[in-house]
Amino acid sequence: MRFVVTPPAPVSVPVVGTEDRFPIRRVYCVGRNYEEHAKEMGFTGREPPFFFxxxxxxxxxxxxxxxxxMAYPSLxxxxxxxxxxxxxxxxxxxxxxxxDAHQHIFGYAVGLDMTRRDLQNEMKKQGRPWCIGKGFDQSAPIGPITPVxxxxxxxxAEIYLQVGGQDRQRSHVSKLIWNIAETIAHLSAAWELQPGDLIYTGTPEGVAAVVAGDTMTGGVTGLESLSVKVV
Structure with a gap:
């Protein structure tokens, strides 16, 4: 088969304890899936889950x-x-x-859903899609995947994020509004999930800004931690 341009290299994530890698097909994200984060974003209650x-x-x-x-993004x-x-x-x-949802899970990792909040908020005000606030280059750092x-x-498990050694976010996965199994059920009703898909399950309260030079260190109990510097 001949391509008219060079195909991009496949994206993959290392698997803990092996030389194997997990190939990435799609990256799904759940919005406002911790109650306290929903409140800090101006919402309350157990609203139906939504995805981007x-x-x-x-x-x-x-x-x-x-x-x-990760480079501090433009705009x-x-x-x-x-x-x-x-x-x-x-x-x-x-x-x-x-x-049956847990039968479909290969493993878990720690990730960051980086957000150009000002651009996202402006798109929301205009009633327009906010892909520009969420889907930009280098917006999804991730650590190695730990098999189930x-x-x-x-x-x-506990979930946390520190910036410069100081706590910014700290909560527990048990506080998800829609737990992992429920999230998979809702998501698979809208899209047919495939091996290689990632699901970013939502963030707890404490989201805040970072600037160039900041180092973010996050973790989930039982998984490899994640450290990312903004440059």
Whole structure:
């Protein structure tokens, strides 16, 4: 097969404890999935889940024990961090029942949903799509994926983010409005999930701005931590 341009290299994430890599197909994100974060964004209650996507090449892969880097993006003066538990889908499906959802999970990782908040807010005011606020280059840093069997009790894990060694976000996965299984059920009703999909499951309260020179260090109990410097 001949291509008229050189095909892009596939995007993949290392798998903890192996030489294997997890290939990325799509990156789904859940909005406002922790109650306290929903409140700080001006919403309340257990609203129906909603989703947005990031391109696979927005992924910034950070190896275990390393500090990755992301460039401060253009057009913004208000770049926000959002620490998230990421689900890696190993078995696809459509209309997956919540009771069966965990059978479709390959593993978990720590991720950052970086957000050009000023651009996102302006698009919201205008009633326009806010892809420009979420789907920009290098907007989805991620650490290595830990297989399910090694990840421990993820549903009750602590999740946190520090900037410059100071706490910014700290909560527990148990505080998700829509838990992992429910999220997969809702998501698979809208799209047929496939192996290689990632699901960024939402961020807790405490989102705030970072500037060039800041180092973000985040984690979820039982998973490899994630460290990213804004340059």
């Amino acid at each position: 996507l990031k391109p696979a090449d927005a992924i910034v892969v950070v190896d275990a024990g390393s500090t990755g880097s 913004t003066h208000n770049l926000h961090h959002e620490i998230e538990l990421v689900v890696a889908v190993g078995t696809g499906g459509k209309n997956i029942q919540a009771a 069997a090694q990840a421990g009790d993820i549903d009750n």
